[in-house]
Amino acid sequence: MRDGVELMADVYMPAEGGPFPTVISRTPYDRGNDMIHTVPSAVSLAQQGFAVVSQDVRGRYDSDGDWYPFRSEADDGADTLKWAAAQAWSNGELGMTGASYFGLTQWQAAQSGDPNLKAILPRVAYSDVHSNWVYTGGALQLAFGLSWSITMSTRTNRKQAMYLPDEVNLSSLFWNLPMIDADEAAGRKIAHWKDWISHPSYGEYWEGMSPIGSNYGEASAAAYHSAGWFDVFLQGSLNNFIGMTAGAKTPEARRNQKLLVGPWIHQLGDEGTASKTGDIDFGPNVLIDVQGEQTRWLNAHLKGEDDGIIAEPRVKVFVMGANRWRESAEWPIPGTEYTPWYFGSGGNANSMLGDGTVAPEQSPGAATDGFTYDPMHPVPTIGGAVCCLEEASPVSMGPRDQRPVEYRQDVLCYTSEPMTEPLEVTGPVKAVVYVASSAVDTDFTAKLVDVRPDGYAMNVAQGIQRARYRDGARDPELMEPGEVYRIEIDMWSTSICFMSGHRLRVEISSSNFPQFDRNLNTGEEYGKTTAMVAADQTIYHDADRQSHIVLPVVPA
Numbered sequence: 208m209r210d211g212v213e214l215m216a217d218v219y220m221p222a223e224g225g226p227f228p229t230v231i232s233r234t235p236y237d238r239g240n241d242m243i244h245t246v247p248s249a250v251s252l253a254q255q256g257f258a259v260v261s262q263d264v265r266g267r268y269d270s271d272g273d274w275y276p277f278r279s280e281a282d283d284g285a286d287t288l289k290w291a292a293a294q295a296w297s298n299g300e301l302g303m304t305g306a307s308y309f310g311l312t313q314w315q316a317a318q319s320g321d322p323n324l325k326a327i328l329p330r331v332a333y334s335d336v337h338s339n340w341v342y343t344g345g346a347l348q349l350a351f352g353l354s355w356s357i358t359m360s361t362r363t364n365r366k367q368a369m370y371l372p373d374e375v376n377l378s379s380l381f382w383n384l385p386m387i388d389a390d391e392a393a394g395r396k397i398a399h400w401k402d403w404i405s406h407p408s409y410g411e412y413w414e415g416m417s418p419i420g421s422n423y424g425e426a427s428a429a430a431y432h433s434a435g436w437f438d439v440f441l442q443g444s445l446n447n448f449i450g451m452t453a454g455a456k457t458p459e460a461r462r463n464q465k466l467l468v469g470p471w472i473h474q475l476g477d478e479g480t481a482s483k484t485g486d487i488d489f490g491p492n493v494l495i496d497v498q499g500e501q502t503r504w505l506n507a508h509l510k511g512e513d514d515g516i517i518a519e520p521r522v523k524v525f526v527m528g529a530n531r532w533r534e535s536a537e538w539p540i541p542g543t544e545y546t547p548w549y550f551g552s553g554g555n556a557n558s559m560l561g562d563g564t565v566a567p568e569q570s571p572g573a574a575t576d577g578f579t580y581d582p583m584h585p586v587p588t589i590g591g592a593v594c595c596l597e598e599a600s601p602v603s604m605g606p607r608d609q610r611p612v613e614y615r616q617d618v619l620c621y622t623s624e625p626m627t628e629p630l631e632v633t634g635p636v637k638a639v640v641y642v643a644s645s646a647v648d649t650d651f652t653a654k655l656v657d658v659r660p661d662g663y664a665m666n667v668a669q670g671i672q673r674a675r676y677r678d679g680a681r682d683p684e685l686m687e688p689g690e691v692y693r694i695e696i697d698m699w700s701t702s703i704c705f706m707s708g709h710r711l712r713v714e715i716s717s718s719n720f721p722q723f724d725r726n727l728n729t730g731e732e733y734g735k736t737t738a739m740v741a742a743d744q745t746i747y748h749d750a751d752r753q754s755h756i757v758l759p760v761v762p763a
Contacts, residue, residue: 208265208272208279208286215269216262216287218296219253226298227258228509229291232305233284233312235267235274235359244478248304248498255502256510257302260291264312268363276359276399277311277336281417284316292323299323300509303428304501306330307440307473307595314419314447317426320456326508328501330433331473334420334446337413338680339439341403344697345673345680346650347724347734349381350602351439351594356400357393358599366599367393378601381721386734404734409680420446427456429463431504433497435471436527436668437484437605439594442699444468448538452521463508463517466538467500468524468702469493472604473595485590485605487665490530526633527606527667528657528704533761539634539700540761547639547755550621550713550748552576558620559613559664565621565713565756574749578617578716580649581741582725585718586612591654591669592699593722602721609656609664613714619746622658623711630711633702634759636668640694640715641752646728646742647685648675652719653696655756656712657705664712670698671723675730685730691747700759713756717744 208214217238220227230252232238238245238261249259265283266274292299301323303313310332317327333340341352354377357367373379375393383389387404390397406412419426430451434444448466455461469476470489479497482488500516507513520534535541548565550556554573556563564570590607597604613620638653655668675683677694686692705711718725727739748754 208283212265212272214262214265214271214283214287216260217249219249219259219261220296221253221256225258225296227256227296228300228302228505229258229260229297230302230304230505231260231262231287231291232303232309233262233264233280233287233316234305235264235308236364237268238263251498257505258296260287262287266362274359274362277416280312280315281318284312285319285321288316288319288321288324300325302326302328302505302509304328306475307332310440314426315417317428318417318419318422320425320427322427324428326430326505327428328431328433328504329444329447330475331435331438331440332432332444332447333440334443334450335413335418336416337409337418339443339446342407342680343723344671345407345676346671346726347407348439348722349724350588350600350721352403353377353380353389353400354600355595356390356397357395360390360395360397369598369601384737386724407733408683420450423450423454424456426451427460429460429508431465431467431500433467433475435469435473435475436701437470437472437590437592439473439592441468441592445538445700464521465504466522466524469495470525470527470606485603485607487606489525489527492530492532493525524633524702526631526702526704528706528709529629529631533633533702539759542762543634544760544762546758546760548623548711548758549753549755550746552621552748556619556621557616558618559610559622561620563619563621565623565711569750569753575745575747576619577743577745578619579741579743580617580717580728582718582727582739585720585725586615586618586716588719588722590666591719591722606665609654609666609714610662613664617716619715621713621715625660625708625710626705628707629763630705631703631761631763632705632758633761635700636698636756636758638670638696638698638713638715638756640696640754641691641747642694643689643691643745643747644674644686644742645688646740647688647730648673648726649728649742649744650674650717650723650726651694651696652716653698653756654714655698655701656714657703658710658712660708667703668698668701669719670696671719672696673726691752715746717742
């Protein structure tokens with residue numbers, strides 16, 4: 208690297224010939240790891256005529272230097288591209304591939320603008336490590352962030368196994384206060400964890416991580432983005448597709464962006480080979496050859512062997528419920544009608560047994576609903592866009608039955624009448640809630656749910672907003688107790704067809720733990736205190752303050 212640090216890589220090549228188009232993967236998870244398909248993928252690509260460079264990132268496994276997530280990947284990625292293009296066995300036509308952190312290393316390298324980098328395949332990738340890796344809506348992605356940080360706290364992986372005693376089990380560590388000391392409670396001392404907790408607001412620290420979301424204009428690679436409706440990096444992938452189609456460095460790059468989204472968690476349905484995610488089997492239509500798509504993209508852009516993939520519709524998303532794929536030239540889908548559905552009640556929307564309603568027209572009734580959020584008894588996470596492995600973290604993922612939390616009095620449930628005809632919702636979703644609280648800071652959560660005729664309640668989309676960040680991630684501002692505020696909750700995106708006989712439900716609450724950290728409601732310095740108070744929350748849905756959800760309805 209430019210500072211003299213040596214990074215270790217394995218190089219795979221076809222048995223004969225050359226020079227070859229070259230594919231690079233950069234990983235913190237061990238370049239020789241068979242469990243995440245690093246080696247099999249490299250061998251397969253070499254068998255198909257590519258040279259493959261599989262590299263350990265700085266400070267991990269066999270590579271020298273100090274490990275600190277994200278910080279060195281832009282420079283190290285750029286240097287690796289230059290090195291690979293200069294090798295005698297490389298013809299200078301470069302691509303990159305891989306998922307998750309591999310996806311981050313692709314984007315960090317791509318913003319160097321290296322003209323040799325022709326194609327990338329970022330799967331389940333970020334756009335900004337602050338807002339769609341570490342924090343979401345101002346709330347910490349606790350389950351993912353802490354478990355990942357513990358695993359990655361040394362040169363090699365050191366997972367906090369689920370069979371460990373209570374005092375060092377993740378089930379206990381998630382509750383640790385002050386939160387900044389959770390690493391030490393696990394027996395580690397993790398510099399980046401303490402820095403993350405010390406920098407909850409967006410600013411110079413996070414800008415120093417070279418977010419691709421601020422640098423699309425520097426990138427010129429053709430990118431095939433892959434994501435899952437139930438993955439923690441869903442919004443990052445969508446942001447990158449939108450950002451690159453609008454603002455990539457060259458017109459050619461802006462044209463050559465492709466998006467694939469299925470009803471998957473982080474593993475993309477075992478790379479398209481499994482039809483079941485969480486509780487739900489989405490049927491044989493969902494199966495797709497994700498690895499084959501990768502090869503088609505690399506062949507087209509590195510070898511000039513286009514089998515038609517470039518001319519295909521750029522967007523392919525799976526519509527849950529209808530269980531079919533929808534194709535489009537753009538995302539969001541052209542012609543989408545952003546339709547408000549309004550909350551209403553007789554004043555008792557508490558739980559699925561209450562009287563909360565949601566409909567395209569506002570209904571007469573009570574002006575408010577209320578509940579008490581107690582950080583000592585938060586609403587537990589049941590499924591959703593969580594990362595990364597259920598066997599490594601005590602948090603369920605994907606589509607799950609929400610009824611266990613919908614019986615709680617601190618979960619407001621607004622439920623529609625049964626659908627008389629299918630309603631397709633495909634695109635970005637948000638909730639707009641008018642709220643007041645007895646606390647100076649608190650959280651508000653929203654969840655979109657598909658209720659089947661038998662009562663099964665499948666989570667579809669979700670979001671959270673920390674009140675102090677209601678006006679943006681840079682400048683927190685506490686609330687005045689009792690004052691009414693308009694808060695938007697970004698619920699990311701989804702694609703679901705609410706079938707005839709199904710009902711649409713929206714849950715509003717103030718916690719989703721341990722996916723997100725508990726707001727202690729005191730407004731004290733973030734992550735460094737232990738005091739907490741319960742908050743009395745009020746949701747307004749009167750004529751002047753019509754709390755609602757905005758659904759992206761795709762006309763039949």
